[in-house]
Amino acid sequence: MPSDTSTVTLNGVVGSPRRRRRRASLTPYLYIAPFFLVFGVFGLFPLLYTAFISLWDWNPIGDKTFIGFQNYTELFADPRFWNAAGNTLSIWAISTIPQLIAAIVMAAVLNNALLRAKTAFRMAVLVPNITSVVAIGVIFTQLFGRDYGMINWLLQSVGLDRIDWQAGRLSSQIAVSMMVMWRWTGYNALIYLAAMQSIPSSLYEAAAIDGANKVRQFLSVTIPQLRPTIIFTAIISTIGGLQVFAEPLLFGGQGGTTGGASRQFQTLALFLYEQGFRNFKFGYGSAIAWALFVIIAIATVVNLKLSSRIASE
Numbered sequence: 001m002p003s004d005t006s007t008v009t010l011n012g013v014v015g016s017p018r019r020r021r022r023r024a025s026l027t028p029y030l031y032i033a034p035f036f037l038v039f040g041v042f043g044l045f046p047l048l049y050t051a052f053i054s055l056w057d058w059n060p061i062g063d064k065t066f067i068g069f070q071n072y073t074e075l076f077a078d079p080r081f082w083n084a085a086g087n088t089l090s091i092w093a094i095s096t097i098p099q100l101i102a103a104i105v106m107a108a109v110l111n112n113a114l115l116r117a118k119t120a121f122r123m124a125v126l127v128p129n130i131t132s133v134v135a136i137g138v139i140f141t142q143l144f145g146r147d148y149g150m151i152n153w154l155l156q157s158v159g160l161d162r163i164d165w166q167a168g169r170l171s172s173q174i175a176v177s178m179m180v181m182w183r184w185t186g187y188n189a190l191i192y193l194a195a196m197q198s199i200p201s202s203l204y205e206a207a208a209i210d211g212a213n214k215v216r217q218f219l220s221v222t223i224p225q226l227r228p229t230i231i232f233t234a235i236i237s238t239i240g241g242l243q244v245f246a247e248p249l250l251f252g253g254q255g256g257t258t259g260g261a262s263r264q265f266q267t268l269a270l271f272l273y274e275q276g277f278r279n280f281k282f283g284y285g286s287a288i289a290w291a292l293f294v295i296i297a298i299a300t301v302v303n304l305k306l307s308s309r310i311a312s313e
Helices: 017-053 070-076 079-110 118-124 133-143 150-157 169-197 201-209 214-225 227-241 246-251 268-278 282-312
Strands: 056-058 064-066
Touching: 017 056, 017 282, 056 282, 070 282, 079 118, 079 169, 079 214, 079 227, 079 268, 079 282, 118 169, 133 150, 133 169, 133 246, 169 214, 169 227, 169 246, 201 214, 214 227, 227 282, 246 268, 268 282
Parallel strands: none
Antiparallel strands: 056 064
């Protein structure tokens, strides 16, 4: 007969209620422990190790010298860093804002009750996202070619001059932004489509009774209901847009690492790759990585604050 302060468990082992409560309180942490272990190994440790390397003059095939914050002082005085930061923000703005607008419009079309073969169209808009980025780069490099590109052929067909897309700062950034837009617009459209399908039909019925047409219903019902989703896609697009790497690298060809002859479309990710893996300045490259991390964090917080304020209003 067990005493008042103990009980028999299912395994036949005598244990106190306090131990059972402790065991029950630890069980949820055991379930989530694998995630934190994986995050610690593949997320937190590389982040901290990069911060450690950024304090050294670190050459993988040479000497390693501790220099403190000298990499950061050199970085903030480097005009190439500020040029890459400006290019990154410019490409992000040119690609992200039109992309999200186009995605909302595309989602509204896919959500239309009169649209036939909806499943086929919904699958089709996701094709650019699952297409190899190398294939996208090759195709768009040909489209924006100076001599035989289709875009210049269309410009000449309407009496305009050809554009050397890679030579100019704005033109090259527009070309890179078009690659980003083409790849991610359909992906965001499907996210908006899922959010639109969760909007209660009673809201549209009430708006129709009040005399609102389809356009008015879209602006007064659909867009307000999509605000949380718009905030989510804006933040995710900001994080991804500030890390753009493959598109400018492939667009530039042999000069892709430097972002053109005058670094006119070199992004921070490209600048990091150039310094870290071509010039073998691991310490300097790690400082660039941490600067990019801080920029992304600031941009995300600002984006979240602005989106939340707009949503509250």
